[in-house]
Amino acid sequence: MERPFPTVAVVGLGTMGAGIAVAVARSGRRVIGIEADGANAGRALARIEEATAHAVARARLTSEERAALLALITVGDQLDAAAEADLVIEEIPEQLELKRELFAELDRICPPQTVLATGTTSLSVTRIAAATGRPERVLGLHFFNPVHAMKLVEVVRTVLTDPQVAAQAADFARELGKEPVAAGDRAGFVVNGLLFAYLNQAAAMYESRYATREDIDAAMRLGCGLPMGPLALLDLIGIDTARTVLEAMYQQSRDRLHAPAPILGQLVAAGLLGRKTGRGFYGYEAPGSSKVVPTAEAVAAPRPAGRPVHSVGVCGSGTMAIGIAEVLAKAGLQVTLLARTQEKADRAHAQLARSLDRSVEKGRLTDGQRTAALALVTPSAQVTALAEADLVLEAVTEDLAVKRELFAVLDKVCKPGAVLATTTSSLPVISCASATSRPQDVIGMHFFNPAPAMKLVEVVSTVLTAPDVTATVLELCAAVRKHPVECGDRAGFIVNALLFPYLNDAVRMLEEHYATVDDIDTAMKLGCGYPMGPFELLDVVGLDVSLTIERVLHQEFREPGLAAAPLLEHLVAAGCLGRKTGRGFRDHARR
């Protein structure tokens, strides 16, 4: 088959256009670069020369390759030059009227077979196509910034785009070394459609002072393995751009979760647009700098000292209890591992020993450290063994009645001043606290699975938690080398409240046949650098667990957009719970 589009015109050689021009020339194609006027054309060419020189310096390109690709690029300011192209890619500023005028012009200039592609992020491709007499040959090609590094291209078809044209465009993207995913014409397409709703919720969470910007960002990086926290990412994208994308999404969906959080409007009005202006959610050393500098609000209020913690009780004999006991013992704390029967306690202890053995095998622990850690853990079935513990952490079944019963017992047994913590991920901490006569001593410590590997702990203070109890837990986290983030006692804390609505949105996208499981997973991994796509993650977490969390979130906030996607409910009802049952969004049994 002939190579698709041997000659490509790129109109608008700014951030995206210049990057695309280089990528296209690298594939051996002729590139006709077109800018608005002569001065801009000169600057654009200089930018391309500079970027490619930088690539040579970084050994991403040889100087011969650079010379060859520069020879393929011409830059001018006459739109008529586009007449020679087989494909025109538009990368001018994000304004509908500007783009529609350009497409009408291109339609007059270019022969009927020429394919016209828009680089829009949030405008309607259909409306841009409607400005031409060839909507079947118009589509969206959404590259990501920086073009040389980002492998993803969303190939956006309108209802009128000829499927063959879309297929050719996807082949073209592959020839540039990119990974195309198919998307329909909807604000945000796949990646931004899922990403921006989440960023918006993070902005709203910050605005409501539920947690600090640092804690929200750390929670998402450490709890989900994301390359950047949401507020730092908003600063990088530009608050104004984010607001425009969200506004476009809201206009289409009328989903309140897409309505830009008021703080975004305030930041834009104040000219705090993120890194590019030197200040957004964070302050930066200078406009364009990535170096964060402290701003007034970053200065923390003084905190009381915590209570001393030498011995800790851990209640439970499951994955979390054993993992947490391991973390504590490795940090040199005396641990009582309390289970319902001695047999269960001994079994949990043996499991902990095996986990330590594996660490020794992997060279993460010495034999001596293993023996010392194990000697610090005492398995027991007698709750009175917790009488002298400075802090007791429960990690029993996620059932409020069971937890409350345990807290009532701990209240009777534990010494005055002992801190009582729950690891619950979805129940109100205050409901555990109210089962005791000392709610001021009760707090949430939400560890992540596997506890020995995951650095994050969400520290959840209720309206009654004493400040020195919060301080105790923060100090304990530091002592056991975990990263604590602080938040209030509401459903989902930070991580789940931001993660699960995003996962639910992905399920809805699938349910609406907007994109496939594979395309959505690929798009989020390549477009956002996520370690796993949403469906991979749902299958690992378990669809039943996910559904429970989504129901809790919906119940708490009553936001219509948070209602669990029916497809998730159907899969759970059908027993497709993910990897653990061999089938979820993917069939794992056959792999």
Ligand SMILES: NC(=O)c1ccc[n+]([C@@H]2O[C@H](COP(=O)([O-])OP(=O)(O)OC[C@H]3O[C@@H](n4cnc5c(N)ncnc54)[C@H](O)[C@@H]3O)[C@@H](O)[C@H]2O)c1
């Ligand atoms: N920057 C990103 O991260 C990003 C990512 C994906 C897609 N996009 C989209 O790509 C498009 C371009 O964005 P950008 O960030 O490269 O913008 P930019 O402002 O860096 O570049 C736009 C360029 O277009 C030129 N221009 C303006 N009017 C023109 C005309 N009539 N004819 C020819 N050139 C003209 C300008 O001189 C400028 O050089 C937008 O639709 C944007 O939404 C941007």
